[in-house]
Amino acid sequence: MSARPEAAALAPGPSVSLRRRWRDADKSAWVWLVAIALLLLLVVNPLLRLLVVSFQQPDGSFTVANYVAAYSRARYLEALGHSLVLGVSAGTLCLVFGVPLAWALSRTDMPGKGLIWVSILGTFIIPPYLGAVGWILLAGPNAGWLNRAAVALTGADKGPFNIYSMPGLVLVTACYSFPYVFMFTKSALDLVSSEMEDAANILGAGTLRTMRSVTLPLVLPALLGAFILVFLEAIALFGSPALLALPGRFHVVTTQLWQFFEYPPKVGVAAAYAMPLLCVTVLLFWVQRRLTSRKGYVALTGKGGERRPVQLGAWKWPLLGWCLFVCTLSFFLPMVVICQAALAKAWGRGFALDNLTLANLRFTLFENTLTRNATIHTFLYAGAAALIAVLLAMVVAYVVNRELVGRRVGGVLSFLTMAPFVIPGIVLAIGFYAAYTHAPLLLYGTAWILILAFATRFLPIAYANSAASIRSIHPELEDAVRILGGTRLTAVRRVVLPLLKRSLAGAFILVFIPGTRELSSAIFLYSINTQVLSVLLFDKSDEGNFEMLASIGLVLVVITVALILVGFRLLGRDFMLRRTAA
Amino acid sequence: MSLVLRHVSRAFGGVTAVDDFNLALEEGELVSLLGPSGCGKTTTLRMIAGFLAPTAGTIEMDGEVISSPESVLPPERRRMSMIFQSYAIWPNMTVAENVGFGLELRKLASGEIRRRVDEILGVVQLGALRDRYPAELSGGQQQRVALARSIVVKPSLLLLDEPLSNLDANLREEMRLEIRRLHDEFKIAMVYVTHDQAEAMVTSDRIVVMDKGRIEQIDAPFELYARPRTRFVAGFIGRTNFLEGKPAAHGVDFGAFAVAPEALGLEARQRDAVVVSLRPQSIQLLRGEAAAADGRCRARGVVQRRSYLGEYWDYQVLLHGLAEPLRVSTRAHEVHEAGDAVVADIDPAQLTVIR
Numbered sequence: 001m002s003a004r005p006e007a008a009a010l011a012p013g014p015s016v017s018l019r020r021r022w023r024d025a026d027k028s029a030w031v032w033l034v035a036i037a038l039l040l041l042l043v044v045n046p047l048l049r050l051l052v053v054s055f056q057q058p059d060g061s062f063t064v065a066n067y068v069a070a071y072s073r074a075r076y077l078e079a080l081g082h083s084l085v086l087g088v089s090a091g092t093l094c095l096v097f098g099v100p101l102a103w104a105l106s107r108t109d110m111p112g113k114g115l116i117w118v119s120i121l122g123t124f125i126i127p128p129y130l131g132a133v134g135w136i137l138l139a140g141p142n143a144g145w146l147n148r149a150a151v152a153l154t155g156a157d158k159g160p161f162n163i164y165s166m167p168g169l170v171l172v173t174a175c176y177s178f179p180y181v182f183m184f185t186k187s188a189l190d191l192v193s194s195e196m197e198d199a200a201n202i203l204g205a206g207t208l209r210t211m212r213s214v215t216l217p218l219v220l221p222a223l224l225g226a227f228i229l230v231f232l233e234a235i236a237l238f239g240s241p242a243l244l245a246l247p248g249r250f251h252v253v254t255t256q257l258w259q260f261f262e263y264p265p266k267v268g269v270a271a272a273y274a275m276p277l278l279c280v281t282v283l284l285f286w287v288q289r290r291l292t293s294r295k296g297y298v299a300l301t302g303k304g305g306e307r308r309p310v311q312l313g314a315w316k317w318p319l320l321g322w323c324l325f326v327c328t329l330s331f332f333l334p335m336v337v338i339c340q341a342a343l344a345k346a347w348g349r350g351f352a353l354d355n356l357t358l359a360n361l362r363f364t365l366f367e368n369t370l371t372r373n374a375t376i377h378t379f380l381y382a383g384a385a386a387l388i389a390v391l392l393a394m395v396v397a398y399v400v401n402r403e404l405v406g407r408r409v410g411g412v413l414s415f416l417t418m419a420p421f422v423i424p425g426i427v428l429a430i431g432f433y434a435a436y437t438h439a440p441l442l443l444y445g446t447a448w449i450l451i452l453a454f455a456t457r458f459l460p461i462a463y464a465n466s467a468a469s470i471r472s473i474h475p476e477l478e479d480a481v482r483i484l485g486g487t488r489l490t491a492v493r494r495v496v497l498p499l500l501k502r503s504l505a506g507a508f509i510l511v512f513i514p515g516t517r518e519l520s521s522a523i524f525l526y527s528i529n530t531q532v533l534s535v536l537l538f539d540k541s542d543e544g545n546f547e548m549l550a551s552i553g554l555v556l557v558v559i560t561v562a563l564i565l566v567g568f569r570l571l572g573r574d575f576m577l578r579r580t581a582a
Numbered sequence: 583m584s585l586v587l588r589h590v591s592r593a594f595g596g597v598t599a600v601d602d603f604n605l606a607l608e609e610g611e612l613v614s615l616l617g618p619s620g621c622g623k624t625t626t627l628r629m630i631a632g633f634l635a636p637t638a639g640t641i642e643m644d645g646e647v648i649s650s651p652e653s654v655l656p657p658e659r660r661r662m663s664m665i666f667q668s669y670a671i672w673p674n675m676t677v678a679e680n681v682g683f684g685l686e687l688r689k690l691a692s693g694e695i696r697r698r699v700d701e702i703l704g705v706v707q708l709g710a711l712r713d714r715y716p717a718e719l720s721g722g723q724q725q726r727v728a729l730a731r732s733i734v735v736k737p738s739l740l741l742l743d744e745p746l747s748n749l750d751a752n753l754r755e756e757m758r759l760e761i762r763r764l765h766d767e768f769k770i771a772m773v774y775v776t777h778d779q780a781e782a783m784v785t786s787d788r789i790v791v792m793d794k795g796r797i798e799q800i801d802a803p804f805e806l807y808a809r810p811r812t813r814f815v816a817g818f819i820g821r822t823n824f825l826e827g828k829p830a831a832h833g834v835d836f837g838a839f840a841v842a843p844e845a846l847g848l849e850a851r852q853r854d855a856v857v858v859s860l861r862p863q864s865i866q867l868l869r870g871e872a873a874a875a876d877g878r879c880r881a882r883g884v885v886q887r888r889s890y891l892g893e894y895w896d897y898q899v900l901l902h903g904l905a906e907p908l909r910v911s912t913r914a915h916e917v918h919e920a921g922d923a924v925v926a927d928i929d930p931a932q933l934t935v936i937r
Binding site: 021484 | 589652653654655656659663664667668674684687695732735741
């Protein structure tokens with residue numbers, strides 16, 4: 001070898017051979033390829049099929065008849081209108097519910113903050129359709145507790161409340177969506193420092209004036225963002241409308257979609273009818289992103305600075321009253337009546353001791369094969385879905401973060417993984433139905449279609465978590481394995497996975513929880529042998545056996561609470577919030 | 583082991599990070615890549631390791647091409663080892679597990695692994711900490727774990743990426759010597775990336791000075807300091823004064839003094855202006871006579887400013903005929919006040935012509 005590099009450089013190097021290329025090839029590439037294939041199967045194919053089916057006749061030829069059928073009947077258009085009304089009203093009511101609570105907890109010296117916190121967390125835990133069941137028990141036209149109380153108090157022969165109505169639906173929807181507004185607003189308020197308000201005060205603005213001209217504009221983007229989120233949540237909701245609107249004899253988009261699936265299923269029409277829901281969702285999510293990430297509001301990006309609680313004086317009692325009122329509507333009342341019904345021999349007989357029994361729960365969990373199997377399925381499917389979602393999300397996050405496939409392809413993968421976030425569950429389900437009801441990928445009727453649909457639906461949650469935790473691992477930790485002779489897979493197995501254990505467990509729980517209660521996609525994809533608790537709860541709702549409905553619901557709530565407690569133990573108390581942040 | 587880099591370049595997007603890098607590493611040699619941050623030294627190191635593909639040129643090990651734009655032998659097959667800036671000690675493994683991992687990957691028997699781990703932990707004085715986890719170690723101890731882990735596998739080539747930059751000054755000085763000692767003990771060829779010239783001078787057989795992706799000069803530390811070939815090298819390795827000289831009838835005229843072209847190693851017919859580097863400690867400050875003796879140059883000047891740095895004085899002296907003051911370092915007992923008239927005594931042999 002020459003001592004003079006300049007001389008060494010002059011001699012030509014050997015040329016590249018195929019043998020050398022094979023020698024140098026990354027032998028672990030198949031793992032990434034499998035993940036990419038799975039992503040195509042879970043996200044791209046269903047959406048593509050949804051679009052294709054909407055333009056297909058049953059024999060496969062092109063047509064626009066589905067769109068004509070979907071938008072030519074007044075009844076169908078009316079349902080679109082109802083969804084719009086539901087979304088806007090629920091969004092508005094959520095602001096009325098959530099903003100005072102957020103302000104009270106973030107900025108004031110109101111007493112009883114802990115209690116309000118706990119009940120908001122409780123509201124998060126109740127699946128919306130279970131809340132709807134609770135409200136049927138409370139405000140059902142004749143037998144509802146509130147109506148009975150009103151009759152007893154006023155002596156009228158009929159109670160004033162009817163939950164099977166648009167106002168009823170709006171109330172129930174708002175009760176279980178206002179926590180979003182609360183969270184958004186509170187985190188925005190937490191970032192407005194007292195100094196900014198002081199600055200306004202010093203210039204002569206009073207408390208109200210300050211709130212109007214300084215605080216409110218600063219949190220406005222968060223409020224709008226939350227409003228949009230609630231709107232989208234409300235129009236994509238299936239459970240509550242199905243429980244409340246169907247008996248009330250009106251339709252919203254989601255229940256109408258469901259009706260298209262009554263035998264014989266009109267998949268094409270359903271797909272066509274789902275398009276506005278999909279488009280509006282995608283569009284509004286984009287707007288929401290823009291609103292909440294805008295850089296102009298320094299206060300929302302900068303550090304908090306010092307914050308002092310506002311001294312409310314006597315005003316703290318009315319504010320606390322309002323907070324308690326909201327929590328009573330969303331949490332205390334429904335939970336009380338659900339527990340009562342679950343533990344009662346007959347819920348109508350009231351809160352007497354001799355009415356108490358564990359028979360319903362025992363029956364639900366052990367004696368009735370249908371509910372027992374559904375409980376097992378719920379755990380099994382949610383667990384499998386969570387496992388798949390976390391594994392896939394983890395691989396994609398790794399591939400993207402470590403730039404194994406180039407930046408552009410990585411961007412596409414990341415986008416695809418996050419895409420289900422903006423696809424309403426019901427639309428995703430129709431896509432899955434369209435894609436996997438015939439050979440060669442006949443999944444319909446098996447548990448797999450539910451598992452994969454759940455996994456897809458909650459993939460973004462798993463991805464946001466995995467991406468964040470992979471970003472926290474220094475790439476040199478893996479480089480150190482490789483330079484010492486380990487392959488990339490060895491590095492992942494021996495270093496990355498052990499370090500990610502806890503956050504992967506966290507991601508697993510965060511997918512498992514919504515997986516156990518998912519209704520809107522399950523309702524289109526289940527079959528007799530693959531019922532889960534949420535579907536069963538909905539299925540049994542027209543039998544009027546509220547003791548059983550409440551028991552099923554209680555089981556779900558207990559599962560969720562147990563999972564959250566495990567999460568707290570494993571990951572600390574903020575692990576739920578990371579999901580909202582992501 | 584032999585390593586040759588031929589015309590190696592690397593671009594990121596449109597930005598060239600390394601441009602036409604040529605180097606041949608001798609058996610058992612310790613070469614450092616020295617330059618300011620962003621000069622391409624870490625990029626070069628990562629290309630040698632196989633983490634990055636060159637966009638042009640080839641890297642050969644023992645006559646076989648291991649890196650070219652078309653194909654790169656993955657790092658795990660190069661039998662090298664590396665010390666990272668972040669140390670990259672695996673937090674989920676104990677000290678002994680960290681050190682033994684490379685041997686495990688090389689499929690050694692567990693008894694042999696244990697023996698060699700204990701031996702190397704003895705060498706870096708970490709025997710007592712073998713079952714600790716990295717979070718329980720100090721920065722210096724982590725650094726030693728990284729050292730032990732990379733040496734225990736007896737690599738064909740050890741790469742070091744700013745290994746000492748996260749340590750405090752005292753520890754840094756100690757570890758420099760330690761690295762050199764380990765090099766001498768195990769005779770491992772090393773490529774050492776650093777932005778600290780003292781670190782490079784202490785540890786290296788040869789230093790590659792880089793700037794903006796290009797090699798400025800490759801030389802032994804002494805040569806580099808005494809004979810910098812470019813303005814960048816002269817300025818980067820130690821402090822220096824730059825003087826511009828114009829050829830004239832009485833020699834090359836620097837304004838304050840003139841030197842015969844031959845004394846600078848130039849031809850007598852030199853026509854173009856030249857720039858020379860003159861180290862601050864190559865200038866002596868005298869009082870009184872300005873008459874030059876036995877081929878030395880002398881020039882009158884005034885002390886403008888001075889700073890006392892304990893080990894030496896740092897003067898700024900404006901020589902008559904120059905626009906900029908010269909930096910002059912003298913021993914601590916040679917004291918001049920600001921405003922004093924002095925005579926600068928310069929040996930022409932200390933003037934280094936640079937490109």
